[in-house]
Amino acid sequence: MKNVLKVLGLVIFFLLVVAALYLRTPAGPNYSQSKIKKTAASYDVRIIRDGYGVPHIFGQTDADASFGFGYAHAEDDFETIQDVIIAARGMSAQYKGKSAAPQDYLFDLFKVSETIEQRYQSDVREDVKAIARAYADAINLYGVEHPEKVLSGVLPVTEQDVLAGFTWATPFFYRLDGYLEDLFTADDKPNVSPWAQTSALNLVDAVRGSNAFAVAPIRSEDGFTRLIVNSHQPMTGPYAWYEAHMVSEDGLNIAGGTFPGVPIIANGVNENLGWGQTVNRPDLVDIYALKVDDVDTPKRYKLDGEWQDFDITKSTFRVKLWGPFSLPISRPLLWSKHGPVLSTPTGHYAVRFSGLQGIGALQQWYDMGKASTLAEWQAAVAQNHVLSFNMIYADKEGNIGAVYNARMPNRIEGPDWESVLPGDKSELIWEGFRPLSDMPQNWNPECGWVFSANATPFNITDPSCNLSRADFSETFGIEKRVTNRSRRALKLFTADKAISKNDILKYRSDTRYDPESNLMKFVVDLVSRSYEDPLLNEAKEILRHWNGDTSQSSRGAALAVIAGTQALGYDYTEPEMEPVEALLYAATNLKARFGRLDPEWGEVNRLQRGDVDLPLEGGPDVLRAIYSDREGVEKTGAMNAFAGDTHIMMAEWNKAGELDLISIHQYGAATLDETSPHYDDQAPLFARGDYKAMPMRLEAVLETATRDYRPGK
Template sequence: MVKWAKRAGWTTLGVTLTAMVVLASWEPFFAEQPGPPPPARHYSAEITRDTFGVPHIHGTTDADTAFGTAFAHAEDDFATLQDVVAMTRGRYGAIAGKDGAGVDFAYHWLGARQTARSQMNTLSPEVRSVLDGYASGLNRYAALHPGEVKLARLFPVNGEDVATGFVLRLPFFFGLDRVLAPLSEGKPLLPEHGAALVPTKTAALGEPFGEDLVPARPMPLPMGADASMSGSNAFAISPKRSGDNTTRLLSNSHQPYRGGVAWYELAIDSDQGTHFAGATFPGSPFPFLGHNETLGWTNTVNRPDMIDVYKLEVDAGAQHYKLDGQWRPLEQARIWLPVKFGPFTLPIPRTVWRSAHGPALVTPRGTFAVRYAGIDSVKSIEQYYRLNKARDFGEWSAAMALQGVPATNFIYADKAGTIAYVYNAAMPDRKAGPDWRGVLPGTDSSLIWQGPIPYASYPKVINPASGFVFNSNNTPLLAAGPGSELDPAKIPAIWGVELDMTNRARRAVKLLSEAGPITRERLLTIKFDTGYERAGYVAWMLDGVAKLDLRNEPGLQKAQALLASWDLTADGKGGADALAVMVLEEAMSRSYSLKPLPDPKTELAKAAAHLTKYFGRIDPPLGDLIRIRQGEVDLPDDGGGDTLRAATSWDVSPDGRLSIKHGDSFIMLIEWGPDGKVRSESIQPYGAATTRPASPHYADQAPLFVAHRFKPVWFTREDVAKHGTSHEVVTN
């Protein structure tokens, strides 16, 4: 009996050990495997790094520069690039655990791989060669540095993988995650997402916009919001308004400082005619904003209605759904999500569904299908490539007319003095009549729209009389100065265009509309402005705190009095700045996402308690509270969540300081003077090598960033040769 017990014990131990080995090693073998590498060809790129480590990449062809772009980016941040590759294979959960598994579910649910595979031949041969060149650059770096590879069998990658990354990520920039999450969790959809705001009257320029508001359509947040405000600022000034006959474009994106949508600065120079300086995201073979010799553009997030939800009528077991009176099979597929827990990666089963409307979810509340702008398309890749190649406003407009990029405002300027604002959004071409504001019936195929409205219908402002265009994530109705506003009657309600104003927009339009030339110095003063207007959520919160009866709470009464003395700036010079920035943070976030504003007393108490706990006072200098931190660099910052100098969201450090993680990120000032030559400057919060602590460029831009200063962008080949500090030639 003892012998049999021992044998059973050893058997159990063996089974347990076997299970542990399987759980620790199954994923690379059962996960989606790499496809064939790109077609064999020779690539060669020169990578010259300037004094700040920014790579300047030269190649004979655009494909060569894409090869060099991937290799240079991998030298600086191979860790994040691998995360992006894992996302394009449904394997991110094997790296990031539960959070990564959510991305993997979206990958399968969207059918990102299937879309890329079926649509690759719609891309031009030039674009496909660029995608293959970029993939080859990643493969080359991985082959030379196998010790840095996070997951077995992740490489080689090919052009289809790169295209899949575009398909996967673009819908989340206009809020698909904020629809998918409540649907998948069985939560009510409309209350979860708040409502858009439609004014009952039009406000004059510079006034608080939309004081009388009524609820309209749900408006989800864009990707990268980090449960806070995501946005950007952009300004273009015409030569006639600049004071020195210079065209200026100021790009001021607000993105996370780390991760898959953190900016990476570069310059590319191809003998095929592509010469562009700007910034890109991990996984892209070309810049997404910046300039060439003759023109430039930048982006800000916009929030039109790009998503429709349909409730399907299904049979028992949700095997079929009814459409136009006929029962159709509800397509379904079993998927396995790899989820890392400690040393083990567990396979978690899930099911994804699809109807004629788009991807679907079977939930306790019913079966829902979702249709969104840009569904089943890879045209965004072609459009970005053509934008990089454009040489004048006509060519740039032709690239915009491809309508591949489903959302984001574009602000444009060029050597000829043209400035423009385009409310870019591939808004669904819906028929009038149905209630597109709610959940639609899934039984009527006439509600399944097939494409966007024409590009000619997009709201635009070109060369306004005011001499400037701007956007700070506000309504497109206010994109320029007095007399240049867009007509609300020409923007149909069915588009779901946002009509609200951010504090940044209120400040920008006020400062830009003042008399006199908008010189370089004045433009930079506006960009780094830390002021608040007492309007919207700011007024609501400040008035709410002022009305509190705190006679029996002396600690909060002291905080109330301090806030009442605030000068409405976050410049770090006033004693109330730190308290005010913390009190307004939650209200700012909720206002932008169009959710109910928080309780003023709760926010005042939270802020006062935090400051007292960590600083022993409620009036520490703002720079002691909000910090730019990277490695051993620890510097004071200024600005607030919704100021033109943006410090949008933060992590609370163990010492109570707020380490900024989202806000002013890549900033670029571009100028064409009377001589017609382009000049530019830029800055980032950290440096070129954000995940390489041993690099001198891990955080070398931080001192300039906190001082509101820029570094030069070396654009011409002569300047690159003069200011280059390292040079390498990479080949495969």
């Protein structure tokens, strides 16, 4: 018996050893710290932090500037950059667990790594490789200098990691995730988008907002050209703006915002021109319902009356368990002639979309930032590697314009491309893309101004200067959406025939809801109803007298916004709760916390960061866009802002073409360092609606310098 137990014990021990070896997460590749430091020392770059800690990077070459930018960004937000790198390798589940597994599966399904491996040498220009490599080298240097912050297996970062981040993430800006999630039932819907990591509040649509305005000399009071860049993003996380200024002796001199893992300025202003981007909703995705030979384990699909074999490979990734252990996962990957295939509870679907295996977005944004004339900028945009976004442009020559940017599939006319398509007709498998010249573009309109607020591109200036929808193909799927922000912008700008600097700043931060907005219609509906509950009748009277304003002193805004976001979501577009139930929720919680239903909006709507706790004006889908926790009053007594207005710039070129640039960030340059004075030093300015100067020349930067250093030296 003892021998049996001994043998059994040995067997169990052996199995445990085998299991430990099988489950132990493999170590990352070996690398030399001395080699990383030697590489870093080869870059010639100087970082100067101004009075607000904003990095101004001066490099000999563009690659030097990219290295300095990467190092500065790592100093301020290494943890988020590290998360982005992990996602760009399709390894999120290995570090975050099973909730991220669907993202890693899609990463493999879309063949991101294969795309970079196959096309990097042939399709990426040498100067683009250089800036991606320099950024990666900077992250590596910071990592070896601060090993306590680096997760096992992350270093070394490569330029391929940087490029893979673009290939993986950019399709999700135009809601690819929404198309994919719609194929699943409510019970089986996976978390398929990196956007899901931006907020615990599930703010998907609202952060895909933004405003941008351009006013030409013919419409400005003083003959200046002005541009407002006002993208709406989460205030923290991988899609939060980071502000920087990059200069090189290769001709780069650009200030603006970008995201963790991105080695260039994505929303920028240089001395000659600038642009802002807002999210648009072109139809860039097609879904095909496939007829397969076996519902459970399909091997073939029907196309033009004949059976075709799927291209079947495997997705392999690991899912974190505990400590150093993770579970290896292997799942089949299916491709048809349409593209990648998803097997869901509702059927088998092929997906064909813009950006699948795309690799050129970094090059395009880089070229946009280097452009010095309208023609050069238009040539950069015409590359059409950036998949979507409205772009509002202005320059020192007085040119302004609006581009409805889309990498539009070259579809045949006739089919309903916005519906699920039959997968057995090869004529529906489109090839190639339309040139950008086919998309709506409005250059130098006689009315002298253009804007974008995530609405239809056919109503972006005075009525007499707008383009006509009839001139563009229905296969483009161009949205007909009208936001409250677009209604208010049209009302304010159209009435002003001589727009001053103060005017454009005032309009940018307008705090009102239009009577035709979804929220005001919701309020009118609530006021028209009869209630037996005294609390609801009290709420009804407050809403009856509310004028749609969200200034700090407004009474009624808290009741309306909380009820509206509970009933219709943060973007006031999707019913989530019965209107009366939402009103009762808002009234009950306001009464409990404030002893009244109409506290001043500034008491409720707050900017809380570190030791800062400040009142805010604005709200969801107003031009002063502030998205705050709609359950905040119930949970803590205040609605803390977490998305909307974040990094904002206003550029103006005078009659001589000289640039003056002001900007603001909602928090400060130190994204994660709570011990830094720049963790929240811009918050008071932001809450007041003020701005700071953004110097563009070395002499002006040195006047406010607080730190001057050379990384790697």
